[in-house]
Amino acid sequence: MAATHDAKPTSRVLWVDRFLTLIRIAFVVLISVGLIAFIAQQIDPQNPLARWLNPDATGLTAPQFKGLLVTGLAQGAMYGLIALGYSMVYGVLGFINFAHGEVFMVGAMSGMITSNKLADAGLWEDAFLFSLLFVVVTSITISTATAVIMERIAYRPLRGSPRLIPLITSIGVSFFLQNMSVVLLGPGAKSYPSLPSWLSQKRSVIGFEIEGTKLVVLLTAAVSMAGLWFLVERTRTGKAMRAVAEDKEIAALMGIDVNRTIVTTFAVGGAMAGVAGILWGILFRSVIHTTGFLPGIKAFSAAVVGGIGNLGGAMAGGLSLGAAEATAPLVLLEPLGVDGVSQLRDAVAFAVLIFVLLVRPSGLFGERLSDEDRA
């Protein structure tokens, strides 16, 4: 090491940097080759380029592609709602609340319990809208309570400690909540009662055939997003939240109750996760104790993709991540001749995270963090 010091004092390009550049190039090449092959196969499946990469290529029809996109966007909207919680907590406290995915799971579970109880009482069919409202309200309450209690017990005592300490703690909380669901409610998947047919039938909206449930998911996400935007940008509470995110000490000096603001942040994030939990129930009608894990990680990825601390970015990141993971296996990987592409959906989501962090670590729409959190 000493020898290289005086040889080239100005050059600080390490082999790691070269390697990273190689990885970036490889990513871009893979994406472009996949896209070109996809376009080639769409033009003509017998196209020599398409046949060379994947002899069994069949191509996608327009309705298939639209269907994939809508599925991806509906899931992405859900990821976006969860991502808001990650993003807000990261913005305010500067750590990844790993257990946020479990708050979402708790929301989905409590929705399952109340909706099944209502279905037993016969109200689910008779007064669907009323029961749905009831389910949504209880589920939001419970997930909000979970988030707030979590903050009080596990995170508040750790404020000001090195940032990995609360992260490790949140992993423990996540583990605990997951297994709490197992021991209290039993292992195994549990299902939501069936939805009325008018809700799940397909409707055509601007040229897309969308199932009613997915429409509900997209609309709910839009409404929640608008509500959150109003809360953060137009109310005193939101102003306090932004101030605390910027600088806790100065916010406290300005007369803002920092503790209360942090609790509010957790509560709002928990409420969003509760809504997302119900949407999960409506989309998939099945919930299990590990439901929160993958969507949680993906939602965090979405928050990073959109730029952490940036609420609009979290939603946009969620939508793009959802769309990418739904379409990329068939658009990018199938033309390359990869077998069983749908199994690689989750791998695609992680690959998107890694790619974004390598190419643009501050996210697509720029992160909004105070200097101390960014360090």
Place this chain on the structure above:
Amino acid sequence: MTATSDNLSMLEAPGINWRRQIRFALVGGLSSAFIALAGMPVGLDGRNIIRPILSMGYLALLWVPFVFASLAGSVVILEGMTERERDAKDLAAGALVGLGSSSGLILLMILIQNFNLRDPLVNWSPQLLNLLSFDRSIGLGMLLWLILGTTLGLLGGAMHVVPGKVRSRILAVALAVFAVSVLETFLTDLLEGFGLEVLTDFVYYKRGGLEVLGAVVVAALTLMIPLMVGSKIKDIKTRVVEMPNEERRRVNLLLLTVCAALMLVLPFFLGKITNELLANVGLFVLLALGLNIVVGLAGILDLGYVAFFAVGGYTTAVLTSPNSPGFSPELPWPVALIVVVVLTGIVGLFIGAPVIRMRGDYLAIVTLGFGEIIRLLFLSDWLSGWFGGAQGITNIPGVDVGIGTVKGTDPRSVFLLVLVFCAIAIYVSWRLEHSRLGRAWMAIREDEDVAEAMGVNTTNTKLMAFVVGAVLASFSGAIFSAKVGSIFPTSFLMLVSIIILVVVIVGGMGNIVGVIVGALVLIGVLGGPKQPGLLQEFSQFKLLIYGALLVWMMLKRPEGLVPNVRRTRELHQEEFLQDAWLKGEIDTDDHEDSP
């Protein structure tokens, strides 16, 4: 902390905070009800601690009033404070907390009797009600809980009234009886190996648990032994500490050799089950030692550590198994191991290089992503021509070592093999910790920017941690696949990474002894992700306990059970500074600057 340094010596710890007591009582009640609804009393009732009196199921409830009362009464004595005189009020406070804890159960009994919530809550059953009412009438059960809770709370409160020496004796006795009961399988096996069945027959009941007489004997021994040999041990200790360095090193070396020799002989005196158990513990010790280098020394939180375990296992399987679907050279295990080490090192570089520049927390999530990607690739149809997809790779031969074959059907040989590799890993970790590289790792852990300014090449150093950790995990993976004989993607869930992390953190980050203790306590007693531990009944609760333990450790004792001195100082820097400030060792101005 409003007091100035002049009147500090007069400051007395505050009196009983009744709001705190009530809060503890409420939390105790909720915890008791939660434990009951989690199914612990019913699920663990089959395991006896002391045969007719106490089962694990009841113990799961009975510790609550005692521990909560004792916790509620404890006061942090800050530097310069004198402890307050304890009196009968403390007993009353303890009794109150105990009463609160047991009233949670009483409320639950009333609810179970009158409502049926069996549908969402699986443990809401008449069985639980029966158990809670001690198989008698419900009213009597409630009364008993009332008395039990209050008495145990009183005892918990009394822990602060009695002198410290008595308190530690009582705790030692309770712990010893519990430990002897929990370690039953192990101790029976060990004593049988030495031909001392008489002893086990005397102490243990035929179908598990201590006999009352056995418990009394254990308690008496715990009280007697320190009285008889305590002072002698102290003498020897001071003598060793006072020895010149040269001589002390020799004594340490002698002790180490004796321990190593004992460990090597131990497998021959143990039965199949215990050997199997210890072999599993050993595999986790290997993994935890590897993660200890990454997390404990270099301070990089790697949540995808299982990836290296998986790569090690799968590479061994592909290279040695005749059933490997794609490429099947059927190499002997030792040759395969060399390839495994090189390959895992390269994978460590490949995973490490992209993440090494990221912020610590992003790095954690991205490594987690890599861990999942690797598992998904092993599982996928795309690569099933190589790794068998969900069917995995079967028929992996054992390790041929000349005199015999090491494979899963012979746990003793596996344990011996694991021991050898553990010894290597311990030696490597120990030497690395005190090497230039180890110091560089610790410098990075404490402050990366400062380390860089001091001339540490942070990128290369951190990558080295990744590679060394990966290689240690690959040892474990290689032994694992030879031991089990077949390998499936389900053995490499993210869960495994987290469990290894819990082992490292509970044991003590950055401390080799701590990591080994952590693995023994957690994997040995509670069990690994799939491997049962000594408390087999706990298998459905162990993950819950791991989660709770992780949170509790981070909150109360982030340095772990067996702490690393330097790491402790880093974690409690503020408290140390505060103490020093109160003692007047540093100027008040300095305190402002401390982070």
